Amino acid sequence: MMENPPTRNSRLLRWVNKSVRLFKPDAVHWCDGSKAESEALLAELVGRGAAIRLNPAKRPDSFLFRSDPRDVARMESRTFVCSQSADAAGPTNNLVEPEAMKARLERLMAGCMRGRTMFVIPFRMGPAGSPMSITGVQITDSPYVVVSMRIMAHVGRDVLRDLGERGFFVPCVHSVGRPLAPGETDSAWPCNPEETVIAHFPEERYIVSYGSGYGGNALLGKKCLALRIASVLGRDQGWLAEHMLILGVEAPSGEKTYVAAAFPSACGKTNFAMLVPPASMHGWKVTTVGDDIAWMRPGPAGELRAINPESGFFGVAPGTSVRTNPNAMAACSHGSLFTNVALTDDGDVWWEGMTDEPPAHLIDWQGHDWTPGCGRLAAHPNSRFTAPLSNCPCLDASACDPEGVPVAAILYGGRRMSDIPLVAQAFNWSHGVYLGATLGSEQTAAAEGRVGDLRRDPMAMLPFCGYNMADYLRHHFKFARRLAEPPPVFHVNWFRKGADGKFLWPGYGDNMRVLRWVVDRVHGRVGARESAFGLLPRYADFDWRGLDFPEGSWNELMSLDRDRLRLATLQHEELFLKFAEHLPRELTCERESLIARLY
Ligand code: O2Y
Ligand code: MN
Secondary structure (H helix, E strand, O other): OOOOOOOOOHHHHHHHHHHHHHHOOOEEEEOOOOHHHHHHHHHHHHHOOOOEEOOOOOOOOOEEEOOOOOOOOOOHHHEEEOOOOHHHHOOOOEOOOHHHHHHHHHHHHOOOOOOOEEEEEEEEEOOOOOOOOEEEEEEEOOHHHHHHHHHHOEEOHHHHHHHOOOOOOEEEEEEOOOOOOOOOOOOOOOOOHHHOEEEEEOOOOEEEEEOOOOHHHHOOHHHHHHHHHHHHHHHHHOOEEEOEEEEEEEOOOOOEEEEEEEOOOOOOHHHHHOOOOOOOOOOOEEEEEEOOOEEEEEOOOOOEEEEOOOOEEEEEOOOOOOOOOHHHHHHOOOOOEEEOOEEEOOOOEEOOOOOOOOOOOEEOOOOOEEOOOOOOOOOOOOOEEEEEHHHOOOEOOOOOOOOOEEEEEEEEEOOOOOOOOOEEEOOOHHHHHHHHHOOEEEOOOOOOOOOOOEEEOHHHOOOOOOOOHHHHHHHHHHHHOOOOOOOOEEEEOOOOEOOOOOEOOOOHHHHHHHHHHHHHHHOOOOOOEEOOOOEEOOHHHOOOOOOOOOHHHHHHHHOOOHHHHHHHHHHHHHHHHHHHHHOOHHHHHHHHHHHHHHO
16 A cells, blocks of 8 residues: 555555556556756756756757657557457457456566656646546656656646545556666666557556557557547537647638548647648648547537547657747747657757758767768657647647537548549538548558558548447438538548649648638638539639739649549448448448549
8 A cells, every 4th residue: 555645545545556466567656747857857857867958058848768769659559448248349350358458468467667666647638627628647657757757737736636535547557667676777778578568458548558558559648548538428428529730710800710630640740730831822721739649529509519638749750840840849839748759969959850851960869870871860750759738839729628629621632643623512411521531642661561551541530539430430320410510521632733742732820721722611701613523622712912822833732633532432441341231221321422523
């Protein structure tokens, strides 16, 4: 038994005591989320060479971590949804029967925290006082996770106070899976890649992650709780947990329109969430509510309301620059953690794409000397910055509003070199669900799988849905019936290439032109023409101020190839066949209608 635990929540105490008995840590530390606590842990990590304090004159209060090169990303092949039945997990999740997984974990995790401190992190996902917020408690033996969770979630004494004696929380267990023998020196990034398992128990709302210390595998409030477990809670309680950014568009008149957008991983969500409109579109402004996850519910008037459950950004570093995303650069200018980026000679960080010219010398993400042209990347392609939301200069004034923000439009988008136009509006909600359900994206180097392969990623939730994907799609139809009027849905693609292999659309700030059309459609201010794919803008419908974009290029960007779209409907059928009898009938009908429009 622990002495003086800071809670009287009996379920929490029982679970923590059981964890101590099983994991056998040397010490237990209840986190209070204070700056002093984080500073002490960081000082200890620096002291033993597991972190590097960056030059305070360049990057105050910031630290660099280098992971084990075998532990650099989320591992989908090691991620499991341990439902009671195969039907409940569905055909797109890795299923292991819950009791079998628990037996495996008990074996793996017996004594797994020997020689280490077991931290107990009470955290809240979502704004203070919000009926949409959810409490989690993560047990971990990784101080890196403790200091990261303090940025990504709200950690503090108030979480336990608000939890009270009987409040609901999601228990999250995490261990790096490397117990220490007496006197054994720790490695800088302990992990156990051979045995890594990230297990979700949806019926029990319970998460166990073993063997990895990295990102989505270890910061359990993010993908594990806020998407996989939350999607199940959303199904049962009538709300949606989505892999969506949330942004606000402010018109010169001051009118504010919120948009939520789902993109598969590695499609530039953070850049889009923090978009800086071109100067020529004076008066238009974008503000950020969140860059990765949205929890959405019907509001009191039947409107769609959303919160960002996260308190920080865990953004991909490579490609982020003052040119591509000045807001992200400002967000990680201080009080931030960096993982697997390069270290400059003056104690700052660098990654590919940060500047046009690389520094003459760096220490790369693996701790080796690096010079331009040496043939190696200085930063890992999935290297990250972990930065507080509050550092973001374009943070929306209502980002922490407990009631959330009203969402007026939903966007789905993927990375598609061909076939898919820049933007199209769905005919209605049902067609919107179809566009989301059949979403596809071409794979980049940061993901598991072959570069360039088209991966169907329904609603960008394939790796993050905690239950049967087909039932999740069905839930979208049920959910919309609880809204006064479902918002318009759009499909976007910034990545189409021309015959010369070059991107047709400039992207980044110029995506504001697409957002402007979306917002004008929401408010009924602009027209569209009908096509088989959806409602399309005409050239004249766009705000072209400050961009010389010839009508010929527009026609190429917006063109539809009927034969290729017909082929796509076969791929949609292939996807739907996997869902068998769980597939919502509305989607079968939408596919038939699309085929009819194509012939
Ligand atoms: O590789 C990881 O562990 C991080 S994955 C990630 C991080 C932030 C936002 N989105 C993602 C993602 O894979 O969608
Ligand atoms: Mn994501």
